[in-house]
Amino acid sequence: MAKLVIFGSELEMSESESDYYDLMPEAETPERPTLERRHIDPVNLETAFLEYCVRHGWVAIEKEGDHCSCFLTERGERELRRFGLTHLY
Numbered sequence: 001m002a003k004l005v006i007f008g009s010e011l012e013m014s015e016s017e018s019d020y021y022d023l024m025p026e027a028e029t030p031e032r033p034t035l036e037r038r039h040i041d042p043v044n045l046e047t048a049f050l051e052y053c054v055r056h057g058w059v060a061i062e063k064e065g066d067h068c069s070c071f072l073t074e075r076g077e078r079e080l081r082r083f084g085l086t087h088l089y
Contacts, residue, residue, distance in 0.1 A: 050070070053076060053080075056076075056079070057073055057075055057076070058072070058073055058075060058076025058079050058080060059071065059072055059073065059076050060073055072088055
């Protein structure tokens with residue numbers, strides 16, 4: 001099992017999920033930020049985290065035509081508290 005740390009909270013994930021997100025193995029120390037920082041697109045980060053939440057059953061998505069709605073599940077509400085995400089409504 002690999003671990004994903006977001007906002008100080010650890011999430012365990014299978015090796016295949018770890019490969020999906022291209023995470024470093026537990027034994028390695030993550031790189032410290034350098035002066036040459038890498039720019040990220042916040043929309044990509046948001047999308048990846050939403051996909052993660054859907055796969056774990058924390059968020060349900062309903063599509064109606066071109067409209068898409070996201071709903072937090074009871075399990076998701078419990079799990080996302082670990083990230084300090086309590087005001088999502």
